[in-house]
Amino acid sequence: MxxxxxxxxxxxxxxxxxxxxxxxxxxxxxxxxxxxxxxxxxxEGGKYTEEDAKAVLRQILNVVAFCHLQGVVHRDLKPENFLFASKEDTSKLKAIDFGLSDFVKLDERLNDIVGSAYYVAPEVLHRAYSTEADVWSIGVIAYILLCGSRPFWARTESGIFRAVLKADPIFDEPPWPSLSDEATNFVKRLLNKDPRKRMSAAQALSHPWIRNKDVKVPLDILIFKLMKAYMRSSSLRKAALRALSKMLTVDELFYLREQFALLEPSKNGTISLENIKAVLMVNATDAMKESRIPDFLASLNALQYRRMDFDEFCAAALSVHQLETLDQWEQNARCAYDLFEKDGNKAIVIDELASELGLGPSVPVHAVLHDWIRHTDGKLSFLGFVKLLHGPSRSLAKGQ
Incomplete structure (x- = not known):
């Protein structure tokens, strides 16, 4: 009080x-x-147990992953917008109230501030957001289910917004110390203020805390975003991503194997554009088949003339930003760089690197990229390797 x-x-x-x-x-x-x-x-009642929370969150994540695959962002996820179909303990949960929802394309960002204050994501307040904003809202719901209080609180809406932007959720006060480490990690990965480092809804269903052999991980919109970026990357960045993919954790590999299997690879263990098209036709609603699938296929058009095996898929569909949140990131990145040194690193001049990154003539490339290249042999330094993994960014394009 x-x-x-x-x-x-x-x-x-x-x-x-x-x-x-x-x-x-x-x-x-x-x-x-x-x-x-x-x-x-x-x-009467009381707090949800971890098992109670899991049962609810699995259903929420499943329907939200489906919405995102169809190109729909809900924008107002909160407990009040999920209703049980009946009073039975095994009742299914139904998502309601799509009055604030909108369609969003793969690389599109929405800019209108909508939603309920306690559940709104930081990037919504910055007026540049996509499906990741829904995942933040699910993180708030998960926090409430597990501890009974909101992660961000204030007496006014503006105060709540300030807390969402600046404050960190409390995890060191009861009941958090008595909850499992996996439960805490799950919520933290949903409430990361950087949307690029947040799990997708489908990824969250593969998290060790909530994973269930009876609940299949759905096809993830995120893999198409990442594959699109990979297909457009330079050969040097692809080599860097392949090196990093050798360092993936057991949990990351579980998720990627599930996604690769959903793309129904051929008998030789590879996928092509035809595989992706067939899977999308099965997973898209009738209303979305004509408007959604052509955009997906156009973004992955390079696969029309080649096939991709699981090893390359891991490189194409991994999220560098998410891997950075793991405790062992520094060690894994160093090991990946050692592999890259053996198999992929090559001498490159700054102007060529700038061209690969799509930097325009207004960017002072020699100042921006000076530390990316070793002066001894002209190859990428460790810093350059890590930066290259991220690919082009807005701040880089502005010379920051």
Missing amino acids: TTAIAIEDVRREVKILRALTGHKNLVQFYDAYEDHDNVYIVM
Whole structure:
């Protein structure tokens, strides 16, 4: 409780609950207690267990992954917008209220601020967002399910927005220390303020905490975004990504194997544009087949004349930004660089590197890329290797 007014608000709520308790359609009130810092209200039900939370979140992630594959971002995900179909314990959860939803293309960014304050993602407030904003909202829901409180709180909407942009969720106070490390890691990976480092909805379903052999990981929109960027990359960047793919964790490989299998590779273990087209036709709704699939296929047109095996798929569909969030990133990047030194590194002049990165004439390339190349042999330095893995960025294009 932060103010006398807030304390009185809760005391009034307790009085009202005492006066009304007993009706079959009202939550059962048992008692209330107060100490120096808090007022505690004891009611029926209680907090979700981890298993309860998993059951709910699997259904939420599944439907959101489906929406994203169809090119729809919900933009107002919150507990109130998920309803159980019946009172049965095994009832399915249904997503509702698509009034704020919108269509979004692979590389498109939306800019209007919509949604409910407690669940809005940082990038929405920055007016540049896509499907990742929904995943942030799911992270807020997961946080609430596991600990019973919101990760960001303030008395005003503007205060909530400031907290979303600046504050970090609390994970060192009860009940978090008593929850599993995997549960905490799961929520943290959904509530990363950098949308590029956030898991997708389909990826979240492959996370060790929530993974379930009875729940299939759905086809992920993210792999098409990453494959599109890979197909447009220079041979040098592809070599760097192949080296990094050798360092993938068991969990990352599980997710990528699931995605590769969904693309239904041929008997020789490779995929082509035809495989992707067939899978998309199965997974797209009738309404989306004509408007969505041509965009996907056009972005991966280079696969029309070649095939891709699983090893290359790992390089094409890995997320460098997500791998950076792992504790062992520095070590893995160093090991990947050692592999790159043996098999892919080559002498390159700054102007050629600038051309590969798509830097325009207005960028002072010698100043920007000076430390990317070793002066001893003209090959990429470790810094250059890591930067190349990320590919072109807006800040790089501006010479920052």
